[in-house]
Amino acid sequence: MRSLATQKFGKPENYEILDLPQPEITRPDEILIKVYASSINPVDVKLATGMGKNLLPCPLPFKLGYDVSGTVVAVGKDVPSTLQPGTEVYSRVKEEYRGTASEFAISTVDATSPKPKSLTHIEAASIPLASLTALQVLDRADKQLVGGLKGKTVFIPAGLSGVGSTAIQLAKRVFQAGQVITTLSTSKIAQADGLLGADAIDVAIDYTKDNYATKIEAGSLDFMFDITNQSMGSLHLMKKGGLILTIAGAPFGEMLKVMTSLPTVVRYGLTAFGSWRQFRAGRYNVGFDYIPMHPSAEDLARLGQWVDQGKLRTVVGRVAKLRDVDAVLQGCQEVFSGKGGIGKFVIEMEQ
Numbered sequence: 001m002r003s004l005a006t007q008k009f010g011k012p013e014n015y016e017i018l019d020l021p022q023p024e025i026t027r028p029d030e031i032l033i034k035v036y037a038s039s040i041n042p043v044d045v046k047l048a049t050g051m052g053k054n055l056l057p058c059p060l061p062f063k064l065g066y067d068v069s070g071t072v073v074a075v076g077k078d079v080p081s082t083l084q085p086g087t088e089v090y091s092r093v094k095e096e097y098r099g100t101a102s103e104f105a106i107s108t109v110d111a112t113s114p115k116p117k118s119l120t121h122i123e124a125a126s127i128p129l130a131s132l133t134a135l136q137v138l139d140r141a142d143k144q145l146v147g148g149l150k151g152k153t154v155f156i157p158a159g160l161s162g163v164g165s166t167a168i169q170l171a172k173r174v175f176q177a178g179q180v181i182t183t184l185s186t187s188k189i190a191q192a193d194g195l196l197g198a199d200a201i202d203v204a205i206d207y208t209k210d211n212y213a214t215k216i217e218a219g220s221l222d223f224m225f226d227i228t229n230q231s232m233g234s235l236h237l238m239k240k241g242g243l244i245l246t247i248a249g250a251p252f253g254e255m256l257k258v259m260t261s262l263p264t265v266v267r268y269g270l271t272a273f274g275s276w277r278q279f280r281a282g283r284y285n286v287g288f289d290y291i292p293m294h295p296s297a298e299d300l301a302r303l304g305q306w307v308d309q310g311k312l313r314t315v316v317g318r319v320a321k322l323r324d325v326d327a328v329l330q331g332c333q334e335v336f337s338g339k340g341g342i343g344k345f346v347i348e349m350e351q
Contacts, residue, residue, distance in 0.1 A: 001019070001020060001021070001022045001102055001103040001104050002017050002018070002019060002020075002102065002103050002322060002323075003017070003018055003019075003020045003061075003063050003099060003101065003102035003103070004016075004017060004063070004064045004065065004101035004102070004322065004328060004332075004347065005017075005018045005020065005061040005062055005063045005064065005099070006048050006060075006061060006062050006064075007060055007061045008060065009048065009049055009050030009053070009058075009060075009062065010048070010049060010050070011045075011049065011333075011336060012045060012048075012329050012332035012333045012335075012336050013329065013333070014048075015048070015064070015328070015329055015332060016325075017322060017323070017325055017328070018061055020061065020063070020102070022103075022104050023097075023099075023104060023105065023106045024106075025074055025075070025076050025106065027076055027108075028076040028077045028078035028079075029076055029078050029079065029108050029109045029110070030075070030076045030079075030106055030107070030108055031072055031074075031075050031076070031079055031083055031089070031091075031106065031107050031108065031109065031112055032072070032073050032074040032075070032104060032105075032106055033068055033070040033071065033072060033073065033089060033091070033104065033105050033106070033107060033112075034070050034071045034072075034073045034103070034104060035068050035069075035070040035100060035101075035102060035103055035104060035105050035349050036069055036070045036071065036121035036122075036125075036348070036349055036351055037068075037069045037070070037120075037121040037122045037124070037125035037346050037347065037348050037349065038065040038067055038068050038069075038100040038101040038102075038105075038125050038346070038347050038349075039065075039067040039125045039126045039128075039129075039130075039162075039344045039345060039346045039347070040064060040065065040101065040331065040332055040335050040344075040345050040346075040347065041066065041067065041129050041130065041162065041335070041344075042335055042336075042338065043066070043129070044064045044065060044066065044101075044332075044335070045064075045332055045335050045336040047062070048062055048064060056095060057095070057096070063098060063099025063101070063102065064098075064099065064101045064332075065098065065099055065100035065101030065102065065105075065347075066092050066093055066098055066100060066128070066129050067090075067091075067092055067100060067125050067126070067127070067128040067129050068090065068091050068093060068100035068105050068107065068125060068128075069088075069089070069090040069115055069121040069122075069124035069125040070088070070089065070090075070105070070121065070349075071086065071087065071088055071089070072084060072085050072086065072087045072088075072089055073085055073104075078109070079109055080109065082114060083109060083112060083114070087114060088114065088115040088121075089107075089112050089113065089114055089115055090112070090113060090114075090115045090116075090124040090125065090127065090128060090300065090304075091105075091107040091111050091112040091113070091128060091295070091297075091300070092111060092128035092129045092132055092293075092295045092300070093105060093106070093107045093108075093111055093295065094107075094108060094111055094295050101322070101347050102349075103322075103349055103350075109297065110295070110296070110297050111295035111296070111297055111300075112297055112300070113297045113298075113300035113301045113304060114301075114304070115304070116303075116304035116305075116307040116308050117308055118307060118308045119307060119314065121348075122316060122319055122346050122348055123314040123316060124314075125344075125346050126162070126314050126315070126316050126343065126344035126346055127166075127300075127303060127307075127314060128295075128300060129162075129293065130161075130162030130163045130166055130344065131162075131163075131166040131303050131312070132293050132294075132295070132296060132299055132300070132303070133163050133247060133293040134163050134164075134166040134167035134170060134225075135166070135170060135299055135302065135303060136291060136293055136294070136296075136299065137167070137225055137245050137247065137291045138167060138170055138171060138174075138175055138225070140245060140289075140291055141154075141223050141225070141243055141245055142175055144243055144287065145222060145223060145242075145243055146241065148175070149171060149175040149176065149177050149222075149223065150175065150176040150177070150178075151176065151177070151178040152177050152178055152179075152222035152223055153177070153178060153179045153181070153220055153221055153222050153223075154171050154177045154179070154180055154181070154221070154222060154223040154224070154225065155181045155182070155212075155216065155221050155223070155224045155225070155234070155237070156168050156171060156180060156181070156182050156224075156225045156227070157182060157183040157207075157212065157225075157226075157227055157228045157230065158182070158183060158227045158228055159182030159183060159184050159188070159192060159196075159201060159204065160184060160188050160191070160192060160195065160196075160315065160342045160343060161227060161341075161343075162315075162343060162344045163227055163247070164182065164225075164227055165195070165196060165313075165315045165343055166312065167225055167227075168180055168182060168196060168200050168201060169196055169197070169200050169311065169312050169313065170306070170311075170312065171225075172199060172200050173199070173200070173306075173311040173312070174306060174311060174312075177223075179202045179203065180200065180201055180202050180203075181201075181202065181203040181204075181205065181212075181216060181221075182201055182203070182204055182205070183204070183205045183206075183207040183212050184204050184205070184206065184207070185206065185207065185208050186206050186208055186209070188342065189204045189206055191342070192204060195313065195315050195342070195343070196313060196315070197313065213233060213234060213236075213237065216237050217237075218236050218237055219236070219237070219238070219239055219240075220237060220239065221234075221237045221238050221239060221242055222238075222239055222242050222243070223242060223243050223244075223245075224237070224238065224242075224243075224244045224245075225245060226244055226245065226246035226247070226248055226249075227247060227248060228248055229246070229248035229249040230248075231244045231246050231248075231249075231277070231281075231288065232277060232280060232281075235280065235281060235284045235286060236284070238284060238286045240284070240285040240286075241285060241286075242285075242286045242287070243286065243287040243288075244281060244286060244287065244288045244289075245288075245289055245290075245291050246288070246289070246290050246291070247290070247291060247292075247293070249290075274290065314343070314344075315342060315343030315344065316343050316344050316346055317341050317342035317343040317344060317345060318331045318334065318341070318345045318346070319345075319346050319347075319348055320345075320346075320347055320348070321347070321348050321349075321350075322347055322348065322349050322350070323350070328347060331345040331347070332345070
């Protein structure tokens with residue numbers, strides 16, 4: 001089968017479309033998927049540089065892709081009737097199954113859900129990793145904040161990124177936040193209402209002209225979803241008893257539990273740095289934590305329901321066919337640079 005992969009760690013210019021063995025089912029809970037679309041996330045291109053080879057299994061050739069939408073073609077003996085061959089599904093596969101930017105991929109029952117009926121495979125492939133991240137952070141905030149997120153003032157920067165675009169919509173339409181503030185460039189501010197809906201964003205700060213830390217009133221935020229590693233510079237904006245949850249910067253806490261091969265000295269260093277950040281936040285009477293995403297069929301089903309109800313829109317910025325190597329590499333480079341893109345980059349397979 002054809003797969004997007006690299007035979008040496010580095011930047012997207014090193015990626016190739018390789019002919020690699022088709023994966024086979026070896027466990028009773030596994031699902032073989034004929035891939036119709038897969039999206040590329042920042043974590044894909046970061047790991048492909050080799051930055052995670054001492055933390056996670058990263059054998060060469062390194063296959064890219066955690067997100068997949070396609071059709072089930074074979075299953076293990078313990079797979080339920082809802083995921084049998086012919087079912088259209090989507091998934092954020094677990095680490096050991098990474099490589100969904102391929103013609104075939106393996107996932108598991110606990111990480112796979114029927115595809116939302118209202119979406120194409122390209123749209124569905126844009127959802128899993130980014131939207132699971134957004135949902136699981138908001139779930140934690142809703143549980144941890146007194147009174148939940150309903151009616152609260154929340155700050156979610158990078159409003160048209162993959163994670164940010166989902167988080168904004170869920171915060172407003174599902175968790176019923178009172179005011180949602182975000183940051184966008186000038187050109188993206190003009191597009192935001194059309195992409196997310198006019199009700200999603202209450203305040204959009206043009207980060208090319210203004211510093212959000214001076215535009216947002218001090219002591220006004222109940223919750224900050226730190227997507228851009230700016231939490232420590234935002235503490236003065238938080239209310240006492242507020243909460244910052246981050247997915248950016250040096251990991252600590254729950255995230256370290258999944259990094260099983262992490263050297264002990266590095267683990268201690270990350271734990272100490274995380275504790276220092278929690279201490280700084282605590283001086284403002286603000287909670288602070290790092291939230292890792294975990295694959296979840298249950299959460300994918302929730303997201304799919306909200307999509308079909310019109311509460312969550314997908315934002316796909318660029319699409320390339322797997323056979324178009326130049327277009328694939330351009331899309332991956334845009335993800336790698338982190339500049340200029342809107343929403344998700346999706347790779348389409350031959351159907």
